[in-house]
Amino acid sequence: MNTTIAAVSTPYGKGGIAVIRISGDCAVQVAEKMFFPVSGSLLGSVEAGRAYYGKIVSKGMVIDDGIAVVYRAPRSYTGEDTVEISCHGGILLTERVLEAAFSCGAEPARRGEFTQRAFTNGKLDLTEAEAVIGLIDAESDEKLRLSVSHANGVLKRRTEEIYREIVALLSSVYVKTDYPEEDLAELGAEEIAERLGAVSEKLSDTLKTYRHGKAVSDGVKTAIVGKPNAGKSSLLNRLCGEERAIVTSKAGTTRDVIEEKVQAGRITLRLWDTAGIREGGDEIEKIGIEKAKRKIKEAELIIGVFDISGEPDKEDDGIVRILRSAVDRGVPVIAVLNKDDAGNTVYEKDVLDALPDGVVTVSVSCLTGNGIDQLKSAAESQFVNREIDYSGEAVIANARQFSALDRAAECITRARDGLKSGLSADLYGLDLEQALKALGEVDGRTVSEEVTAEIFRNFCVGK
Ligand SMILES: Nc1nc2c(ncn2[C@@H]2O[C@H](COP(=O)(O)OP(=O)(O)OP(=O)(O)O)[C@@H](O)[C@H]2O)c(=O)[nH]1
Ligand SMILES: [Mg+2]
Numbered sequence: 001m002n003t004t005i006a007a008v009s010t011p012y013g014k015g016g017i018a019v020i021r022i023s024g025d026c027a028v029q030v031a032e033k034m035f036f037p038v039s040g041s042l043l044g045s046v047e048a049g050r051a052y053y054g055k056i057v058s059k060g061m062v063i064d065d066g067i068a069v070v071y072r073a074p075r076s077y078t079g080e081d082t083v084e085i086s087c088h089g090g091i092l093l094t095e096r097v098l099e100a101a102f103s104c105g106a107e108p109a110r111r112g113e114f115t116q117r118a119f120t121n122g123k124l125d126l127t128e129a130e131a132v133i134g135l136i137d138a139e140s141d142e143k144l145r146l147s148v149s150h151a152n153g154v155l156k157r158r159t160e161e162i163y164r165e166i167v168a169l170l171s172s173v174y175v176k177t178d179y180p181e182e183d184l185a186e187l188g189a190e191e192i193a194e195r196l197g198a199v200s201e202k203l204s205d206t207l208k209t210y211r212h213g214k215a216v217s218d219g220v221k222t223a224i225v226g227k228p229n230a231g232k233s234s235l236l237n238r239l240c241g242e243e244r245a246i247v248t249s250k251a252g253t254t255r256d257v258i259e260e261k262v263q264a265g266r267i268t269l270r271l272w273d274t275a276g277i278r279e280g281g282d283e284i285e286k287i288g289i290e291k292a293k294r295k296i297k298e299a300e301l302i303i304g305v306f307d308i309s310g311e312p313d314k315e316d317d318g319i320v321r322i323l324r325s326a327v328d329r330g331v332p333v334i335a336v337l338n339k340d341d342a343g344n345t346v347y348e349k350d351v352l353d354a355l356p357d358g359v360v361t362v363s364v365s366c367l368t369g370n371g372i373d374q375l376k377s378a379a380e381s382q383f384v385n386r387e388i389d390y391s392g393e394a395v396i397a398n399a400r401q402f403s404a405l406d407r408a409a410e411c412i413t414r415a416r417d418g419l420k421s422g423l424s425a426d427l428y429g430l431d432l433e434q435a436l437k438a439l440g441e442v443d444g445r446t447v448s449e450e451v452t453a454e455i456f457r458n459f460c461v462g463k
Contacts, residue, residue: 006106009462015089031083079121112459126444149390158394215383219268226305227315228276234366255288265380309342411435
């Protein structure tokens with residue numbers, strides 16, 4: 001018998017209703033002792049999936065009236081017997097209803113434990129469980145679409161398809177030993193090579209979607225850099241539509257890194273406004289500049305801001321060097337030519353000439369807002385450059401899925417090389433085994449308990 005757990009599944013705070021969820025082998029017995037349908041029947045004998053109005057009792061006293069729904073295993077979210085009790089959404093009242101569940105034998109649920117149980121009971125795989133977090137966390141329609149796609153099993157099916165193909169190839173390699181149930185005839189080396197090539201291609205197509213998926217799901221770490229007074233904080237404020245950072249005409253205003261999330265079309269930018277980079281400055285400014293330099297190394301997109309109302313100087317040269325090194329590292333760079341309202345754009349050409357190849361440029365006025373939309377689309381198109389049909393195409397949404405698929409792809413490449421160089425089947429077969437193990441981590445079939453525990457720790461209590 002497993003333990004029976006209970007938690008409040010609605011957010012903490014006052015509301016119209018709150019829902020207390022109880023799940024486990026004794027869920028119905030627990031609920032039966034604290035919830036009494038007005039019809040007079042006991043919860044243990046009511047019809048599953050129907051709402052029953054009744055009284056909620058704690059320590060022998062009616063504390064509220066509400067609705068209970070009983071779900072019978074395996075037809076519930078967790079795959080176990082589950083009861084959901086809705087009561088009025090008072091903070092203390094909800095606490096008392098939950099306490100009643102505890103005193104009737106339930107234990108407090110850990111974060112994400114309901115979903116973890118659903119995973120353990122095979123109701124969802126890991127990609128679908130992660131999609132549940134995505135659905136709850138989504139702050140953009142695009143992330144919602146991506147999470148719905150995973151919740152509907154699109155990535156799970158893609159993984160499954162590749163998994164099955166590798167099993168089929170492996171079974172031909174170890175026909176009689178490891179996979180007798182597959183009962184396949186041995187394939188020729190040429191056919192195996194060809195089919196492995198197709199597997200590689202599928203994996204690499206899926207891996208390529210991570211740039212898109214990450215930008216939608218996690219957001220892009222974006223450093224706004226430039227010399228003091230270039231207008232970095234003004235740009236941050238324009239992008240997020242509020243006076244988030246202090247703007248003054250004094251060079252060296254920003255010291256600490258200021259973070260803000262904004263939506264740029266389909267992607268999320270995690271903006272960092274940083275201290276203007278120059279030699280000198282007081283102790284605090286120097287610390288700020290060091291922080292800015294660290295953020296530049298960490299950034300996945302760099303927005304270099306130049307003030308084109310003044311002649312470029314050696315501080316701008318320093319920024320150009322930073323942008324060049326980012327381009328060399330393969331980090332996308334956008335140069336913002338700011339203050340184009342000032343009616344003095346003679347220096348624009350000097351800045352453009354100094355910029356390295358591969359830098360996208362956008363003319364902007366943080367004063368008037370001109371060019372801000374173009375900047376957002378320029379940022380978006382660095383990461384998302386085509387329409388994706390989420391109902392059919394599997395898009396990788398997180399680092400865990402990427403790393404597992406990437407390892408699977410490496411193993412397939414090794415197996416193909418082995419096959420090509422005439423390695424014996426049982427040797428390249430080991431690479432195929434490793435590929436299967438890595439793929440199994442995506443949907444969770446070969447994942448360790450510590451990894452799943454870590455994933456479910458990101459959930460809220462009650463989910
Ligand atoms: N005319 C004009 N002035 C601007 C524009 N953007 C910023 N400024 C002005 O430029 C000055 C510096 O702006 P900030 O946004 O504080 O510049 P910063 O790059 O954050 O400066 P530090 O934090 O000191 O590095 C302020 O006086 C702004 O009002 C613009 O597009 N046009
Ligand atoms: Mg600033």
